[in-house]
Amino acid sequence: MNYENMTLHTDKYQINMMYAHWVQGSHNDQAIFEVFFRKLPFGNGYAVFAGLERVVDYIRNIRFGDEEIAFLREQEEGYKEEFLEELREYRFTGQLDAVPEGTIVFANEPLLRITARIFEAQLIETAILNFVNFQTLIATKASRIKQVAGDDGLLEFGTRRAQEADASVWGARAAYIAGFHATSNLRAGMLFGIPTKGTHAHAWVQGHDTEEEAFRKYAEVLPDQVTLLVDTYDTLRSGVPNAIRIGKMLEKQGKRMNGIRLDSGDLAYLSQEARRMLDEAGLHYVGIVASNDLDESLIFSLKGQGAKIDVWGVGTQLITSGDQPSLGGVYKLVAREKDGEMVPVIKISGNPEKVTTPGRKDVYRIINRETGIAEGDYLTLVEEGPLNTEEPLRLFDPVHHYIQKVIQRFDAIPLLTGIFQDGELVYEVPSLEEVRRYHREQLALFWPQVLRKTNPAEYRVNLSDTAWELKMALIAKYMA
Numbered sequence: 001m002n003y004e005n006m007t008l009h010t011d012k013y014q015i016n017m018m019y020a021h022w023v024q025g026s027h028n029d030q031a032i033f034e035v036f037f038r039k040l041p042f043g044n045g046y047a048v049f050a051g052l053e054r055v056v057d058y059i060r061n062i063r064f065g066d067e068e069i070a071f072l073r074e075q076e077e078g079y080k081e082e083f084l085e086e087l088r089e090y091r092f093t094g095q096l097d098a099v100p101e102g103t104i105v106f107a108n109e110p111l112l113r114i115t116a117r118i119f120e121a122q123l124i125e126t127a128i129l130n131f132v133n134f135q136t137l138i139a140t141k142a143s144r145i146k147q148v149a150g151d152d153g154l155l156e157f158g159t160r161r162a163q164e165a166d167a168s169v170w171g172a173r174a175a176y177i178a179g180f181h182a183t184s185n186l187r188a189g190m191l192f193g194i195p196t197k198g199t200h201a202h203a204w205v206q207g208h209d210t211e212e213e214a215f216r217k218y219a220e221v222l223p224d225q226v227t228l229l230v231d232t233y234d235t236l237r238s239g240v241p242n243a244i245r246i247g248k249m250l251e252k253q254g255k256r257m258n259g260i261r262l263d264s265g266d267l268a269y270l271s272q273e274a275r276r277m278l279d280e281a282g283l284h285y286v287g288i289v290a291s292n293d294l295d296e297s298l299i300f301s302l303k304g305q306g307a308k309i310d311v312w313g314v315g316t317q318l319i320t321s322g323d324q325p326s327l328g329g330v331y332k333l334v335a336r337e338k339d340g341e342m343v344p345v346i347k348i349s350g351n352p353e354k355v356t357t358p359g360r361k362d363v364y365r366i367i368n369r370e371t372g373i374a375e376g377d378y379l380t381l382v383e384e385g386p387l388n389t390e391e392p393l394r395l396f397d398p399v400h401h402y403i404q405k406v407i408q409r410f411d412a413i414p415l416l417t418g419i420f421q422d423g424e425l426v427y428e429v430p431s432l433e434e435v436r437r438y439h440r441e442q443l444a445l446f447w448p449q450v451l452r453k454t455n456p457a458e459y460r461v462n463l464s465d466t467a468w469e470l471k472m473a474l475i476a477k478y479m480a
């Protein structure tokens with residue numbers, strides 16, 4: 001069994017459509033798809049784009065090998081042998097443009113744009129959405145946690161409760177992009193170079209006759225990495241006093257204990273008391289780590305209660321995105337080849353927010369030159385050419401047209417960048433550290449009111465006049 005080949009990591013309907021195109025002879029027609037989501041998760045004011053690195057790796061490695069072909073041959077559809085042979089030749093030869101990982105993104109703007117033969121573009125929808133939806137969701141959740149944690153340490157502890165193995169490691173990576181400092185998952189550390197951290201479990205304490213003996217033996221073996229879990233029996237009566245004894249023992253060896261970890265009970269009260277006890281013992285430098293089903297609301301509340309916590313270990317709620325289990329990113333056809341010409345296409349819906357915006361689009365971030373802050377994102381049709389920044393720009397809401405403003409002096413940063421061109425990777429995939437740094441820089445482009453976690457101000461994603469007129473014309477055509 002080859003677990004590595006992701007080629008059939010797609011929905012059957014993609015292969016069925018590819019087959020139908022191939023039988024009809026339209027499989028070589030060009031198609032343009034765009035990936036976007038319609039609603040920000042968690043009521044947040046922004047999302048953090050992630051998933052591109054995996055998309056790149058996936059696209060480069062698509063190969064229909066013997067096992068994949070044999071499996072398709074068995075299917076009830078009865079695909080013709082010549083079609084299966086065509087699949088063997090599948091290579092991505094098209095163009096992919098995408099926003100870089102770590103970019104702050106919003107609803108209803110293209111995050112990836114695929115320009116390729118329909119045969120190629122159709123296959124990759126499912127995997128792209130799978131990677132981008134999950135990783136963007138987790139990066140956004142992690143970003144909310146980072147917003148409330150400020151400069152405190154953030155450890156990703158989620159693997160044991162994650163939706164299986166891929167979610168653990170790619171989720172750990174997404175969390176790191178958004179500002180977490182380390183993960184407990186060693187494989188994520190090895191694969192991506194994320195710093196790794198670990199304390200110890202209750203089993204270590206339970207596995208000894210006394211808590212003190214457990215702490216001492218641990219400190220003997222790992223004297224430079226001692227963070228002791230103090231809540232197995234009684235946090236304030238035994239856990240913290242025993243940890244203090246070990247801290248003093250380490251001092252005699254010229255070493256410093258790293259920390260204690262609280263994993264149950266009232267984390268505000270216990271951390272304050274533990275801090276006081278540690279300080280009274282002269283162990284000011286010993287940090288306090290807290291864990292126990294934490295998320296951004298609890299961390300915010302605990303900080304408000306004056307909890308003395310230096311490092312937050314966050315598992316389940318982050319890696320499973322507990323309060324919102326999915327991001328609804330979609331992959332929509334925006335133009336197709338017809339009689340040798342590219343023509344825009346639309347998907348109509350009774351809900352105006354769900355009507356797609358036709359045509360191949362660029363997206364610009366409009367930065368006010370006076371403030372250096374982003375005023376909104378602006379979608380143009382590619383055929384309009386680069387945005388003219390010398391003339392004032394009118395931003396108007398595509399649904400509520402009367403909401404508008406004019407920006408006089410601005411810079412326009414194109415968000416989509418070339419990733420594959422004629423099937424060749426033309427993008428220098430940045431290191432994870434670069435992605436993390438870029439993400440941090442991105443945050444400085446937005447007003448705090450857009451970034452706040454509760455009732456954030458709405459950030460504009462607007463259409464150019466030309467893009468809006470095209471959309472209205474196609475709506476009129478199909479609604480007539």
Ligand SMILES: Nc1ncnc2c1ncn2[C@@H]1O[C@H](COP(=O)(O)OP(=O)(O)OP(=O)(O)O)[C@@H](O)[C@H]1O
Nearest residue numbers: 263264265266267268269291292293294298301305
């Ligand atoms: N001061 C606090 N304010 C708000 N929530 C807190 C506070 N202290 C802890 N919590 C959170 O309350 C929830 C329940 O914690 P608690 O330790 O009471 O139950 P538990 O996890 O079942 O404990 P145990 O592991 O001992 O069974 C956890 O999510 C924890 O993070």
Ligand SMILES: O=P(O)(O)OC[C@H]1O[C@H](OP(=O)(O)OP(=O)(O)O)[C@H](O)[C@@H]1O
Nearest residue numbers: 157201202263291292293294314315316
């Ligand atoms: O609460 P989370 O945010 O998911 O963080 C991870 C949790 O995993 C561990 O508990 P677990 O009960 O699995 O093992 P333990 O015996 O080491 O406490 C750890 O003590 C945390 O409580």
Ligand SMILES: O=C(O)c1cccnc1
Nearest residue numbers: 157184197198199200313
């Ligand atoms: O290192 C830890 O403390 C840890 C790791 C995974 C899950 N919970 C805690």
